Amino acid sequence: MNTDETSRRRFLAAAATAGASVALAGCSSGSDGGESGESDANGGDYSAAEQRVVDYLNSNDETGNFDGSFADETGADEVVIEVGAPGNGANYAYAPPAVTISTGTTVSWEWTGEGGSHNVVSADDSDFELSSGSPQEQREPFTQTFEESGVAFYYCSPHRTLGMKGGVVVE
Ligand SMILES: [Cu+2]
Structure with a gap:
């Protein structure tokens, strides 16, 4: 009886120690990226919407010019994206x-006027439809006001396979 009680206490103590180890292991794996996915360039985790853009921009073997970071323009009235910027x-x-x-x-x-003819065309999974028309070397800006939250994926028809792609997360 006395022996049983002692072994039960030992078992509980062992279980508590094991539990502590598991908690520590979970904590340390969380600090280097964790189970929730890749980290962005600033070390934070992507939101679900941002992760969709990351997956889109990294979807092929394209070299791309996406370094994992998102330009934070939340709260801005207008945002400019250059078409024909250096890259790829x-x-x-x-x-x-x-x-x-x-x-x-x-x-x-x-349009910067560099790199030949470009356009802006939404990809299949985009929540928003975008189409600037046929590729052109130079033209007036193509504008779109985003009134609802979602994700826009787009590409340039002539240079899509070279990695000319972009994404907009609307929060
Ligand atoms: Cu292009």
């Missing part, structure tokens, strides 16, 4: 390629 081997990039904005923000895609 020439001026085949949007800059910045990933932007986070608030509802009500107008995005203005402005």
